[in-house]
Amino acid sequence: MKISELKAGMRNVSVTGKIDSLGDPRTVNLKSGGTNTVADAIISDESGSMKLSLWGDDINKIQPGDKISVENGYINTFKGENSISIGKFGKMTKV
Numbered sequence: 114m115k116i117s118e119l120k121a122g123m124r125n126v127s128v129t130g131k132i133d134s135l136g137d138p139r140t141v142n143l144k145s146g147g148t149n150t151v152a153d154a155i156i157s158d159e160s161g162s163m164k165l166s167l168w169g170d171d172i173n174k175i176q177p178g179d180k181i182s183v184e185n186g187y188i189n190t191f192k193g194e195n196s197i198s199i200g201k202f203g204k205m206t207k208v
Contacts, residue, residue: 114126114127114128115128115158115159115160115161116128116130116156116157116158116160116161116162116163117160117161118160119163119188119195119197120188120195121188121189121190121195122188122190123187123188124187124188125185125187126183126185126186126187126188126197127182127183127184127185127186128156128158128182128183128186128197129158129180129181129182129183129208130156130157130158130162130180130181131156131157131158131178131179131180131181132154132155132156132165132175132176132177132178132179132180132181133154133155133156133157133162133177134154134155134177135152135153135154135167135172135175135176135177136152136153136154137152138150138151138152138172139151139152149168149169150168150169150172151166151167151168151172152166152167152172153165153166153167153196154167154175156181156183156197163195163196163197164194164195164196164197165183165196165197165198166189166196166197166198166199167199168199171199171205174205174207175205175207179207180207180208181205181206181207181208182205182206182207182208183197183199183203183204183205184203184204184205184206185200185202185203185204186198186199186200186203187200187203
């Protein structure tokens with residue numbers, strides 16, 4: 114699947130792309146209580162680019178320039194911007 118084909122609300126998304134940038138991690142309060150660390154990366158392929166939300170340990174697994182594959186992710190919309198989320202059932206691997 115190409116990044117340009119991804120739409121809000123899609124599930125079971127698999128995409129491969131290059132990490133263009135990785136933002137600084139920040140701590141957020143969770144709806145379920147407690148906190149977690151999140152960072153925003155930009156992933157791109159030949160069709161376009163999109164924000165990739167990285168949580169917890171996933172933040173340290175990649176660097177700008179890495180090519181990665183996301184399997185079983187989903188598209189989330191926050192403040193009007195779509196982003197790819199891996200979630201607890203998805204998987205991110207370097208390729």
